[in-house]
Amino acid sequence: MASRTGRTSEAQPWHPQMTRRLAVQAGAVGLLGLGIEHLGALRAMGGPATPKGRDDRAVIYIFLSGGLSQLDSFDLKPDAPAEIRGEFRPIATRTPGLSICEHLPKLAERSGLWSLVRSLTHSSNDHSAGHHIMLSGRSDLPSGFDPTKPRPSDWPSIASIAGALCPPRNNLPPAVVLPEKLIHSTGRAIPGQFGGEMGAKHDPWFIEASPFDPTAYGAYPTYEFDHQQRPPAGAKTKRFQTPSLGLPEGFSESRLAGRLGLLATLDRQRSALENSAAAGGFDDERQGAVSLLTDRKVKQAFDVLHAPDAVLDRYGRHTFGWSLLMAKRLVEAGVKLVQVNLGNNETWDNHGNIFPHLKDKLFPPTDQAVSALLDDLNASGLLDSTLVVMAGEFGRTPKISRLAEFYKLPGRDHWGPAQSVLLAGGGVQGGRVIGSTDKIGGYPRSDPHPPENFAATIYNALGLPSNVSWRDPQDRPHFVYHGEPISALM
Structure with a gap:
């Protein structure tokens, strides 16, 4: 695959080479974690909008x-004994x-x-290992894998590979994760979601x-719950904060060179920011940051809390709905891969x-938000070029x-041998239905697929060729594909 530098499939992955020292802040959250220097590089490398075709492919990984x-969602076994089939019935x-x-009636309709x-x-039946496996698309754990923390020797996540090998568009990074990192209830970051x-x-x-809140699970605020049904310690504090892009009142060049914060009245100061940049008051990288912060299209992509009422009613006024609406808008804006973590702190x-918990807290917001996402992508024509996958x-x-x-x-406890995607x-x-499980839903009976095939399906949907690789600092190639795309889906 030709890269932005014209290299072949063994090209060094593209990514701005710079520190995170100067992080652009959007209120209490970092705007994609980008530093000012990142933004300058993104603008310089981004070039004009990419024409429709191969480069408009995208993936939303839920x-x-x-x-x-699997037994209570997409692979029910109604004829199995009660201790297997559970309480739910198929429709x-x-x-x-x-x-x-x-x-899941809305998904059934679609x-x-x-x-x-x-x-x-x-x-694997271990949470940390399972996260690493499914977020990297690698069944084998790396040497020195530590389930208690990410390590530099971990395999890179699918999102990291997409971010490295897909060119940026429209001042946005190729891959993002929202609405939060995956954090264990103890406060540790779960391995598998980073560059490794x-x-x-x-x-x-x-x-x-x-x-982060170690006691809050689910699609807050509407469907927030506690796994053990413990009495609430106090008022609910879990909230969803979408970025409001801008600079603080009374901003100066020195403040811009440090950290940029929340601006509640961005529209009122938009022209002042643009005039200051045009007057040469900032260097090129800082002008790039101001340009992104004042870009109406980017602001609209993040401002999901103020979407039209009809849109919010369809997606749901909860974190699952807001997150998938943001994912859809980011794909429209040019992001190639959006990973949406539906539920913090091992919610499922x-x-x-x-x-x-499935019936009252988890399935209703999932059914609503995923269905709305599919409807919108289908109506806009983006579903043809956007792969949506949902897995745990x-x-x-x-x-x-x-x-x-x-x-x-x-x-039910952890179970790596079978899941429905x-x-x-x-x-x-x-x-279509690819593969099947045995009569108790425990093991594949036909057409088993490892995570490597799952990841290959994502890379193929992004337009990455089967021989694509990235090179480490020692100039050694690391191939991206470790399996085959699931051809029966196409």
């Missing part, structure tokens, strides 16, 4: 941290012969837009739109109370379990 139960979709959970892989499989052996400079850009880790780090155990000391009701758009034909 990640369900904690692990979605028919628009696709003949395809049934999914009764609590089955012509998506397909399922019911036989994605890997060998590519180096920290290739960490994806994180839009951290919510403060339902060791107990699984049926009420693993599935859940076939047999229902009970941890009475922590949970009032039963749940939803895919739509980007060339995927709707209404």
Whole structure:
């Protein structure tokens, strides 16, 4: 693949080479983590808008941290014993012969837009290892893997590879992650979501739109919950903060050279900022930062909380809805890969109370927001060029379990051997089911696919050729593909 520098498929990945010392701040959150120097490089390298075609391909990777139960969502086993099948019943979709959970009615209505892989499989039942596996697309753990923290020897995340090998468009980085990093309840960052052996400079850009709270789960504020149903300690504090791009009142060149903060009245100061930059008051990199901060298209992409009421009603006024609406707008603005973490702090880790939590707290906002995303992408014509995938780090155990000391009701434990993955758009034909599991939903019965094939499907959807690689500081090539795209989807 030709890169921005004209190199072949073994090209050094493109990314601005600079520190994060000068981070552009948007209120309490960093604007994609970009420093002023990053922005200058992005503008200089970005060039004119890319014509429609190969370079308008994009991916939205919806990640369900904690692990979605395949048996209670997309691979129900109604004829299995009660301790396997659980409480939910299947409903028919628009696709003949395809049934999914009764609590996903909107997705059932739209089955012509998506397909399922019911036989994605890997060998780990550990959260940290599972995150690393599914976020990097590598089944084998790297030497020295530490489940308690990210390490420089970790495999690079799919988002990091996309950020390195896809050229930027419209002043935006090629890959972003939102609405927050994946943080364990203990406060540690979960490995697998960073640049790893590519180096920290290739960490994806994180839009951290919510403060960390170890006790809050789900699609807050509407569907916030606690896994163990403990009494609330006080008023809910979890909130969603979308960036309001701009500079503080009374800004100066010295302040701009430091950290830029929140401006509630950006529109009122827009012309003053532009005039200051045009007058030569800032160097080239700082002018680039001001240009991005005053770009109406970029501001609109992030300002999801003030979207029209009809749009918010469709997506939902909760973090799942706001996050997927932002993902859609970022793809429209030119971002190539958006990873959306639907649920912080291993939200989908339902060791107990699984049926009420899925029915009342997790499925309603997911069904609503994902359906709205597919509708909008389909109506705008972007679904043809945008692959939407939804997966977690693993599935859940076939047999229902009970941890009475922590949970009032039963749940399911971790299960790497089988999970169901939803895919739509980007060339995927709707209404298909790839692979199957055995009668208890525990192991693939046909057409098993490892995470390497899942990752290859994403890279293929981004237009990356099968021989593409990146080179480390010692000029050694590291190939991106470790499996084959799932051809039966196309």
